[in-house]
Amino acid sequence: MFRQAMRCAALLLLCLSSSVQAALGTTYTVTRTDDPPPDGCQPNDCSLREAVDAVSADASSFDNIDIGPGTYTVSAPALVVHGGLRIYGGGSAQTFVLGDGSDDLFRLDTAAQFSMEDLTLDAAGKIEFDAITGAEAALFHVRVPNPNGTVRVRGTSQDASFHFGESEAAAVIQCNQLDHCLIFDSHVAYLRSDPDDVPPTNGTDIELLRVTIDGALAPGAGADSGMVIGTSGKVTFSDTTITATTRGASIGPGAFLSPPEIDIERLHYLGNSRPLSVTHLVSVRDSEFRDNAAPGGADPKAGALDIVDGLGDSVTIDRCAFIDNTGNADVGGAVRAAGGASLVVRNSTFSGNTFRTDSIGFGGARGGAIGFHAASGKATSLQVQHVTIVGPALTSAGVSGTAIGGFGAAEGVSMYLYNNLLRGSCNYAADALVAASGNVEGTGNTCGFDTGSNLVDATNSALALGTLGAHGGHTPTYLPAAGSVAIDAGVDGMPCLNVDQRGYARPLGAGCDAGAVEAGDVIFADGFD
DSSP states (O other): HHHHHHHHHHHHHHHHHHHHHHHHEEEEEEEEEOOOOOOOOBBOOOOOHHHHHHTTTOOTTTEEEESSSEEEEESOEEEOOEEEEEEEEETTEEEEEEOSSSSSEEEEESOOOEEEEEEEEEESEEEEEEEESSSSSEEEEEEETTTOOEEEEEEEEETOOEEESSOOEEEEEEESOOSSEEEEEEEEEEEOOOOOSSOOOOEEEEEEEEEEEEEGGGGGGTTEEEEEEEOSEEEEEEEEEEEOSSSSSSEEEOOOOOOOOEEEEEEEESOSOOOOOSSSEEEEEEEEEEBBOOOOOSSSSOOSEEEEOOOOOEEEEOOOEESSSSSSSSSSSSSSEEEOOEEESSOOEEESEEEOGOOOTOOEEEEEEEEEEEEETBBBEEESSOOEOOSSOOOOOTTEHHHHHHHHOOGGEEEESSSOEESSOOOOOOGEEEEEEEEESOOOOSSSSOOTEEEEEOOOHOOOOOOOBOOOSSOOOOOOOTTTTTTTOOOSSSSSSOOTTOBBSOOOOOOOOSOOOOOOOTTTTTSSS
């Protein structure tokens, strides 16, 4: 909350700074909608190009360009901006700046502050906004509706940043070599950040606040949508939706970079054609992954979350839901951990996750919910704590371990399973399981649990899970009914987390319940009357 408050304060300061500086400069009012050969911006005879040229003639000042409602056409060459400038229109549904496809629309090359507000840009397939900045560049209340367009911002100093707010873009949004790239309260189709393998930055920080990345904005064959980020900076999502994209989301270091730190909360990852692929230090909280499916072909992926390289990665999943995702690898219908990764899954629900039938090879597929590839010489650690896993209603031939499973060298794997409820099966090497207590396994005994500290072969009626739904918290859960064998079946002490998936206190009864939800009277569980 503190970081978000500081970001809002910074945005307010940016707007106030623009107002103060604008008062010291000149305001040019565009009065004609065509693009004649420029001969100076005169009162009642000033095109957009003439206004931009007037601003660029004195790069030391900070000026305004006022574009009223209407459709303004621009031909070659592109409009080139030098110096500090604020361009504002009459609203994105009233002011349109259109190119004819012969060149880009705007090119920015300045070390001064720049903003563009309240208009629509369309370069007819060229670049709408190509900025090289040493300061802050911002687009507010702007529409970029052409999927073949581009908004590209590159930095030349450690202070360079880009803000895209309360806007919509079917075009590609591209942030490179910046200190910070902030997208907020916006609807976009495709976000890119290419690897920062040259100065001036140590990696672009990418921040998404209340953003929807939506493949429906860029429909049609060959249209790219989703997010591809290569940076050594920090990547942060909050209250963001990624849906119906062709590329899904990929976050990694790119070539020659140290890997990024990734912090995700309240992400809705829905109906994408590729998983969220991540690497290195990752935290995912209060997020839902539903109906995502890896494509067919030779590139093995989990359906929802893929930990891609296993080079000392540390990934924590907390209070999340993975529902009806489909992988195309031999492990991990929902989540796949590569050899060498350290994966912690806590207070989360998995339901109906499986594999593409055309991807199940000779060795079969394992771990419909959580799968791992072990690798000799790479220590792979998996800790699963207070997780509910419900396998699919129908299991395809060749799939084993509908809950947890993996392949590889057993000596490289350490598994710790505490207080979980598994209505499904396991398939992994017996000596991979280091510790297990307080677990309940339904309709079988496949996980290798010690029956002295775990309950196995429970019937579905004894589990009494009910239906997946909204039972409080940010993500869907199963709520065990009164009399479920999961109630008080968990082990107290260290394995018993102090809250459940919904954020409600645990334990509520005589002991800790197995699974992601603590059943019982939760009227006052959130601490309010």
